[in-house]
Amino acid sequence: MIMQNRYPAPIGKLRSLFVATLLALSVSACAIGPYDTKELAGLTPPDSQFLQGLSNEYVALGDLERDEYDWPDTARFYDRAIRAGKGEMVEPEALEKRDLEAAGRQELKQARDRLTELFNAGARSIAGPGSARAQAGFDCWMQELEEGHQPDDIANCRAMFLAALSDVEASVNGALVVLLPEDDGKLGVIRVENQQGSVVLDTVRASALVGRADTAPLASGTFAEDDVWVVFGAAIAAGPVPPVTFMLYFEQGTNVLTPESQVLLEKVLETIRQRNLPQVEVSGHTDRSGSTAYNDRLALDRAGIVGQEILNLGVPENVLTVESFGERAPVVPTADGVSEPRNRRVEIVIR
Structure with a gap:
């Protein structure tokens, strides 16, 4: 955006000097406190592709807001990056956290409901990287919609969310198998097999997805412990109580x-x-x-x-x-x- 300087030269110079000084102080401040992601360097990556991807996605969003000198949102995204990097299952941002107009709020609510439904079906474990992009796209879309003055950024974040959501929806269709230990802690072995191929599950919470009869079972990594209860909690509770x-x-x-x-x-x-x-x-x-x-x-x-x-x-x-x-x-x-x-x-x- 180009703005015409309506101030006389001396005042304009003073104002420019003031702004430059303020920006310099801001950039200096962002090297410490809530704007610093150096804490991530000392962390052991979580045993979850979703959380690893989510932490990286939030760092990228924080970097974008930092370049625009939006310090509150820089701090918000960096904080979420650090929490995910520590292994916390960070949820998509709640709509109540943002000041949104009614029309935008309704579309975002529907979007968040779709994302949550996929997460409840195990998407964070089945399609970790795609789920991370979808969540970051959603939070980005909501943040830009709250600001409301960058329509291209709003459209880009919305497109990022929808594209990732579509990929995740395609990934979670099918029969899901997760290997869990017995009540005494013993772990067996499961072979998931059809005419197209097979996958052997022999580690705790190893998972596989069978999409269609004409496709081989796909190993989908280690299922997150939190997701086990989200997806299978009701079935586990309804199962027979051990003797x-x-x-x-x-x-x-x-x-x-x-x-x-x-x-x-x-x-x-x-x-x-x-x-x-x-x-x-x-x-x-x-x-x-x-x-x-x-x-x-x-x-x-x-x-x-x-x-x-x-x-x-x-x-x-x-x-x-x-x-x-x-x-x-x-x-x-x-x-x-x-x-x-x-x-x-x-x-x-x-x-």
Whole structure:
């Protein structure tokens, strides 16, 4: 933009000198504080292509605003770059953070909803770089629309967002497979295969996408832990609760629980109360200090006492199994006639 100088020469020179001094001070100030991205140099890149790309995209946006001496937005974008570089899952900027006109706000809301829907489908993990460009394009578009005086910049940011969004939408179509560890922490191996090819998943949160029957499965990297809960949280919560096993111990030759096991029994009963449709297996065991026949009866007596406590909760009899193993399944193998406290027990499995 060209402006005509309406000031007399001396005043114009003074004004130019003042502006030059102000800009010099501003440039000096931007080397420290919220305008400095040197902090990124000392960070270990996050284990996420999305966050790595997002941090770089925000640095680029901050650089553009810095060149225009827009210090608040420089600080805003650099701050988001640093947060992403530290591994924080930075969300697209909220519309409430900007002073927007009604017409622009409506279009931005629709755009943000589309982007959020893709993120909820796992796009940040499936198409990390494209998702980063889409989010940066959205934030850039909103920032320029708030300023409202650079229509070319508004159009460029909007175009950046829409192009990246289109690429991401094309990437997330298909069946998604993510390898998660079992409840005990063990990790298996999954082969995702069709007639066009296969992908082996053997690391935690490794993922693959099968777009169409006529295309081979595509390895899509390590799924972000946050995205696992965003995408699969409801399914995980609806899945079966893993079984829980308890051990209750008895005084020698009696059906009296040890004091510690009497306390633990309350935890057993509370666990059963928390299950909607529990299946409970109770098995009695003894050591080898008595005869086999005596131990069979004693083990069944012990299991029956625990089983009755469970029935007293209102648990239907058809979900409870009570059995005796006597001395035949010791935890600690011993010779006949040996007393072993760890073998005098009732095992309870709650499914």
